Amino acid sequence: MSNPISEAPEVDTGLVPYPPAAVERYRAEGLWRGRSLPHELTAALDRFADREGLITPEIRWTYGELLDRSRRFAAGILAGTDLRPGEPVMFQMGNVAETVVAYIGVLIAGLRPVCTLPQHGEREIGLLAQHVGARATIVQADHGSGETYRVARALHDDGVLPVAIVARGEAIGATPTLEWLSLLGADAPAPPAVVPDQIAVYQLSGGTTGLPKVAARLHEEYVHNSRVWAEALAYGGATRVLYPLPMMHNAGISLAVQPAILAGAQLVLAPSAKTSDLLDLIASERPTSLPLVPPAVAVRLLEDPRSRVTDFTSIADFVVGGQALPQEVSERLRDQLGIAVRQMFGMAEGMFLVTPAGAGEEIRHRSVGAPVSPADEVRIAEIGGDDEVPVGEIGEFCARGPYTIRGYYRADRHNRDAFSADGFYRTGDLARAHVIDGTTVYSIEGRIKDVINRGVEKIHAEEVEEIILRHPDVVSAALVAMPDPVLGERACAYLIVDEGAVAPTVAGLGEFLLGQGLAKYKLPERIEVVREFPLSNVGKVSKKHLRERIAETLAADQSAAAR
Structure with a gap:
C-alpha cells in the first residue's frame, strides 16, 4: 500500500527539525524507536486486549474493545468522508469514552487531532482551523449546555468546517455521526501507515490569541513523552489512573491517556474536576494515581466535609501541577487526608518534571522535582539572555530534549523570541535550581510577565x-x-x-x-x-x-x- 502522508508535501510549518546528531543519539539510546504514535498505541491496546482499560461513569471497556471501536471509527471516517490522511481534525469533546475512540481512531486513520477544548468559542475555533488548515471537527453534542454543537453548526454553515462529526447528537449537514461512521467502517480496509518524523498531534499553548501558538507534536517524540512519564510514575498493570481535567489538553493526553495505554494501566475518566465527581470515583474505583490535580482542586478537597470520611489510602501518587502548591496545603493534605503530594511542572511544548520517587519532604515541598527523561536538558538562564545563572539564583527556565518542541507551528514571530539559537525553549517561567540530598531539582518562582514593575x-x-x-x-x-x-x-x-x-x-x-x-x-x-x-x-x-x-x-x- 502506498503511503499518502509521505507522498504529500508538508505545508510550510516553520518548524525547526531536531538536529541529526540529536536524532541519532535519541534512537541509539532507545528513546525514539522509529515507530509512529498510532503504531505504538494500537500495539499496546492489542497486547493488553484482555485487561479492563477504559472506565467512565458510563462504561467499562477492555483495551480490546477500545481498539475494535477505534479501528472501526478510523475505517469509517476514511470511507464516510472526503478526509484524507495528513489532514488536521479539530476536537471539542469532554471526558467521555467517545473522545478516546475518536482520538485513537483519527490517529489510526493517519489524520492529525487538533486538541482544542470544549470551552473554546466560535472565534477561537475558527482562527485555529484557519491556522492549521482544518476543515473538519468532531464535537460532543451533549457537553455542558450544548455550546460545542452550536459552535460546530455555525462554523459548518459558514463553510469554515464543512465536515462536522457529531457524537451524542444529531448530524450536522451531510456528514454521518461518530456512531454511524463506526458502523460504516466495520468492513473497510485497514487505514494507511504514517511516517514517524511528521506531525502527529497539534496541541495548544496557553490558550488562543489572534495568532495561536500551536505546538506540533511529532510521532516519536510524543510517544517518548508519554512512555517516560509512565516510567517515572511506575505505571503498570496494577495502576489505576484517575484523570479529572479535560483529556484533550496536552496534560490529559501525555500524562494520562497515552501513558496508561502504553503501560497497560487502567484509565478512569472523571466527567469534571468537581470534588463531588472526584470523591465518588475515588470511593468506587480506588485509583492509585491522580496526575495534575490543580492546587485549587486540592484546596477544595480539603474543604469538602466528605473528604473526612473518604478513604484515600489507594492513592500512591497525588500529583499536583499547574502552579506551585503552598507548603501549608501540602502539609494539610498529608496530616488531614493522609495524602503525600508529588509536585510536577509541564508544558504543551514538552518538558515534564516531577518529584522523584521516594523523595523526602524537603524535595516534595520545596520543588516541582526533576526532569523525567534522562536526555532532558534544563538551563536556568539570566533574564533576557542565554547565560546560565548559578545554582540557587532566579532565572528563566529553559528546556531542550527528546520531546521538547523546536518551534511553534507557522509562528516565526513567536519562534524568534521563544527559542535560543541552540534550540532551548524559553518558557517564560522564573525558576531556581536546588541541590537537595545530592539531587538537582527545580522550583518555579512565578512568570517573567508576573513580575510587577513598580x-x-x-x-x-x-x-x-x-x-x-x-x-x-x-x-x-x-x-x-x-x-x-x-x-x-x-x-x-x-x-x-x-x-x-x-x-x-x-x-x-x-x-x-x-x-x-x-x-x-x-x-x-x-x-x-x-x-x-x-x-x-x-x-x-x-x-x-x-x-x-x-x-x-x-x-x-x-x-x-x-x-
Whole structure:
C-alpha cells in the first residue's frame, strides 16, 4: 500500500527539525524507536486486549474493545468522508469514552487531532482551523449546555468546517455521526501507515490569541513523552489512573491517556474536576494515581466535609501541577487526608518534571522535582539572555530534549523570541535550581510577565503570595499588577479569606508582611476580596483576567470621580 502522508508535501510549518546528531543519539539510546504514535498505541491496546482499560461513569471497556471501536471509527471516517490522511481534525469533546475512540481512531486513520477544548468559542475555533488548515471537527453534542454543537453548526454553515462529526447528537449537514461512521467502517480496509518524523498531534499553548501558538507534536517524540512519564510514575498493570481535567489538553493526553495505554494501566475518566465527581470515583474505583490535580482542586478537597470520611489510602501518587502548591496545603493534605503530594511542572511544548520517587519532604515541598527523561536538558538562564545563572539564583527556565518542541507551528514571530539559537525553549517561567540530598531539582518562582514593575523596583508575585498565605485569615492569594500613572504598576492582592473571618485591610496586611520580613516596596497597595479566582481551562488561576478586572475597576472609579 502506498503511503499518502509521505507522498504529500508538508505545508510550510516553520518548524525547526531536531538536529541529526540529536536524532541519532535519541534512537541509539532507545528513546525514539522509529515507530509512529498510532503504531505504538494500537500495539499496546492489542497486547493488553484482555485487561479492563477504559472506565467512565458510563462504561467499562477492555483495551480490546477500545481498539475494535477505534479501528472501526478510523475505517469509517476514511470511507464516510472526503478526509484524507495528513489532514488536521479539530476536537471539542469532554471526558467521555467517545473522545478516546475518536482520538485513537483519527490517529489510526493517519489524520492529525487538533486538541482544542470544549470551552473554546466560535472565534477561537475558527482562527485555529484557519491556522492549521482544518476543515473538519468532531464535537460532543451533549457537553455542558450544548455550546460545542452550536459552535460546530455555525462554523459548518459558514463553510469554515464543512465536515462536522457529531457524537451524542444529531448530524450536522451531510456528514454521518461518530456512531454511524463506526458502523460504516466495520468492513473497510485497514487505514494507511504514517511516517514517524511528521506531525502527529497539534496541541495548544496557553490558550488562543489572534495568532495561536500551536505546538506540533511529532510521532516519536510524543510517544517518548508519554512512555517516560509512565516510567517515572511506575505505571503498570496494577495502576489505576484517575484523570479529572479535560483529556484533550496536552496534560490529559501525555500524562494520562497515552501513558496508561502504553503501560497497560487502567484509565478512569472523571466527567469534571468537581470534588463531588472526584470523591465518588475515588470511593468506587480506588485509583492509585491522580496526575495534575490543580492546587485549587486540592484546596477544595480539603474543604469538602466528605473528604473526612473518604478513604484515600489507594492513592500512591497525588500529583499536583499547574502552579506551585503552598507548603501549608501540602502539609494539610498529608496530616488531614493522609495524602503525600508529588509536585510536577509541564508544558504543551514538552518538558515534564516531577518529584522523584521516594523523595523526602524537603524535595516534595520545596520543588516541582526533576526532569523525567534522562536526555532532558534544563538551563536556568539570566533574564533576557542565554547565560546560565548559578545554582540557587532566579532565572528563566529553559528546556531542550527528546520531546521538547523546536518551534511553534507557522509562528516565526513567536519562534524568534521563544527559542535560543541552540534550540532551548524559553518558557517564560522564573525558576531556581536546588541541590537537595545530592539531587538537582527545580522550583518555579512565578512568570517573567508576573513580575510587577513598580517604578525601578521589581516585585516577584510568587514571593509575596507565599508570605501572604501565612496570614491566619487568608485561604488563597493572587498578586497582580494594576496600572499606575506615576510608577507604571502597583501591586493589588486578590484574597480569599476564611469563612467568617474579617478581611485584612491594606494597612493591616502590610503590617503583617513587614513583620514577616518582606521589604516595604513589595507591599500590596490595594486589596480585593473574592469568593473564588477565575481559572483557566487547565485549572490555573487566570491572572490575565484578574489584571483586566482591576484595570476595569480603576477605570470605573476614575470615571465616577470625574462626574
